[in-house]
Amino acid sequence: xxxxxxxxxxxxxxxxxxxxxxxxxxxxxxxxxxxxxxxxxxxxxxxxxxxxxxxxxxxxxxxxxxxxxxxxxxxxxxxxxxxxxxxxxxxxxxxxxxxxxxxxxxxxxxxxxxxxxxxxxxxxxxxxxxxxxxxxxxxxxxxxxxxxxxxxxxxxxxxxxxxxxxxxxxxxxxxxxxxxxxxxxxxxxxxxxxxxxxxxxxxxxxxxxxxxxxxxxxxxxxxxxxxxxxxxxxxxxxxxxxxxxxxxxxxxxxxxxxxxxxxxxxxxxxxxxxxxxxxxxxxxxxxxxxxxxxxxxxxxxxxxxxxxxxxxxxxxxxxxxxxxxxxxxxxxxxxxxxxxxxxxxxxxxxxx
Ligand code: CP
Numbered sequence: 001x002x003x004x005x006x007x008x009x010x011x012x013x014x015x016x017x018x019x020x021x022x023x024x025x026x027x028x029x030x031x032x033x034x035x036x037x038x039x040x041x042x043x044x045x046x047x048x049x050x051x052x053x054x055x056x057x058x059x060x061x062x063x064x065x066x067x068x069x070x071x072x073x074x075x076x077x078x079x080x081x082x083x084x085x086x087x088x089x090x091x092x093x094x095x096x097x098x099x100x101x102x103x104x105x106x107x108x109x110x111x112x113x114x115x116x117x118x119x120x121x122x123x124x125x126x127x128x129x130x131x132x133x134x135x136x137x138x139x140x141x142x143x144x145x146x147x148x149x150x151x152x153x154x155x156x157x158x159x160x161x162x163x164x165x166x167x168x169x170x171x172x173x174x175x176x177x178x179x180x181x182x183x184x185x186x187x188x189x190x191x192x193x194x195x196x197x198x199x200x201x202x203x204x205x206x207x208x209x210x211x212x213x214x215x216x217x218x219x220x221x222x223x224x225x226x227x228x229x230x231x232x233x234x235x236x237x238x239x240x241x242x243x244x245x246x247x248x249x250x251x252x253x254x255x256x257x258x259x260x261x262x263x264x265x266x267x268x269x270x271x272x273x274x275x276x277x278x279x280x281x282x283x284x285x286x287x288x289x290x291x292x293x294x295x296x297x298x299x300x301x302x303x304x305x306x307x308x309x310x311x312x313x314x315x316x317x318x319x320x321x322x323x324x325x326x327x328x329x330x331x332x333x334x335x336x337x338x339x340x341x342x343x344x345x346x347x348x349x350x351x352x
Contacts (some may be wrong), residue, residue, distance in 0.1 A: 009257060035058075043085045043155045043162040044334055047212040055216055059181045060340075061333035069105065069329055083091060084140040085133050086112045088165065089120070092144055094300055094324055095165045095174065101141050102331035108339075111138070115188045116268035117286065127157055134158045138290050139339060143167075161338040169203050175299050176209035178330040180217055182323050183254060191218035196248060197239075198208070199258035199281055199307050202231045202269075206299045207258055209239045228269040228349055236289035247279050249289040256297040257282050257307050273306055293317050300324070 002215040047055070068076055084103050088096050096112065103110035113133065115121075120129060130141060141158065143151050144165040151164035166172040183190055193213050201207045201223045214221050215238045219323060222240040230241060242248045249255060259278065270276045277283070282296065294320040296308075304310050313320050 001319075008114060012226070013348045015043075016282075017341045019106060037062060037350055039261050039337060041113050041161075041338055043164075044173055045151050045155060045336060046165045047173050047176050047209045047216070048171070049174075050216070052216045052218075054179065054267065055177065055213060058142075058177055058330070058333050058337065059157055059184060060257060061337060062177075062181050062329040065105070065332040065336075066326070066327040068332075069325075075105055077107045078336055078341060079106040082106075082108040082339050083137070084108060084278070084335065085138050085144060086110060086142050086165075087112070087130070087133070088142075089115050089126075090144045090166065091145055091164070094327060095144065095172075098327040099163075099165065099174075099331050099335075102335055105328065106336060108139075108335065126154070130154050130158050133159055134231040140335065149224070152203040163334060163338065165207050168205065169208075170205055171209045173209050173213075174327070174331055175206050176213035177334070178323055178327040179206075179210055179256065179297055179299070180213050181330050182286070182297065182326050183214075183295065184217075184320075185326070186319060187253065189218070190214055193219045193254060193258060194222070194252040195219045195254040195257060196222050196224055196242075197256045198245060198282070200229045200260045201225050202229045203261035204258045208237070210256060210282060211239050214300045215239070219254075222252070226276070246286070246290070249286070249294065250292050252294060254297065255282065257302075259299070259301065260303055260306055270295050281306065282312050284309055284311045286317070286351045287312065295319060 003075060015233065037053050038255065039050075040117045040302050041054070041058045065272065084099070086096050086099055100112060118124070118129070138160055140161040140163065141154065142163040142165050143154055144167070145151070146168050148170035150167045150169035151162050155162040164171055164173055166175075180190060185195070187193055197207050197210060211221050213224070221238065222242055223234060224242040224245050227243055230243075235241060268334055287294075294317065296312065296315065298308060298313075298320050300323075302308055302313070302320070312318060
């Protein structure tokens with residue numbers, strides 16, 4: 001006898017949820033956003049200590065602060081309760097003011113230490129000065145000094161973080177960072193861009209920091225100046241060397257003019273200011289003859305009529321004042337990251 005066909009068994013239905021609703025499917029797992037890279041910086045002593053990813057992270061953080069600086073009240077509470085000291089043993093307008101503003105825009109306190117009226121005048125040493133200031137419980141020291149290595153010296157002896165704001169002819173890392181930031185904003189990227197630094201390469205801390213910084217971001221860097229102002233072995237930093245400006249100016253994307261460091265040049269290293277200007281000065285005639293719209297940088301202060309003419313600074317491709325404006329955002333990023341902030345932390349963008 002044929003067996004009766006049985007219906008295939010149905011899968012039992014899922015029990016209804018208490019309250020009558022149907023059980024919901026577990027939501028599909030979203031792919032989580034990659035964590036932003038956080039540079040582990042104890043101090044900022046030079047560009048030589050930074051990896052390309054550190055530089056990029058600092059510039060990305062500065063982008064957040066550029067937005068803050070455009071607000072009617074350009075202040076965020078990110079570093080409330082922190083204190084930094086501007087310890088400048090050399091003159092400065094841009095760097096010292098910019099650090100003071102950066103600190104105040106982050107709600108930190110900045111004490112400007114005036115060497116002229118301090119006990120340095122009575123012979124107090126750099127270390128004693130720094131230890132005295134640290135005993136007052138500050139979080140960071142921003143130092144400019146004529147001695148190469150002064151910031152490194154200090155960082156090994158005090159617990160507060162140290163920022164090098166220029167040490168002799170050695171490094172000026174925040175200038176390099178703000179210059180890279182300014183170029184990235186104008187050109188989109190530094191990768192494969194040709195950048196020419198012109199002038200007193202031998203005595204310039206900006207030259208050294210900028211060569212390192214631009215190269216780490218993928219730019220092709222060259223220097224140009226009189227042979228007496230180009231240090232031996234500069235190629236080891238990864239740059240080409242030229243001695244004639246007109247030979248190379250027309251083929252670069254960026255020209256970074258440098259100040260003739262009259263305070264650091266002990267003897268005459270070029271025949272005359274007139275000859276220097278004729279061979280290396282960025283004049284309106286030179287630019288118009290070459291028919292170039294090269295982007296122009298200068299860290300300032302400028303010796304007008306020597307390395308650059310005043311009319312050149314008025315051209316739309318001259319970014320000298322943009323560099324100054326961007327300097328505040330970049331220094332905010334540096335202070336913020338050194339004081340323990342997280343890259344891209346949106347809390348920093350909350351207006352006070
Ligand atoms: N560019 C720069 O370091 O300028 P100051 O000397 O005015 O700080």
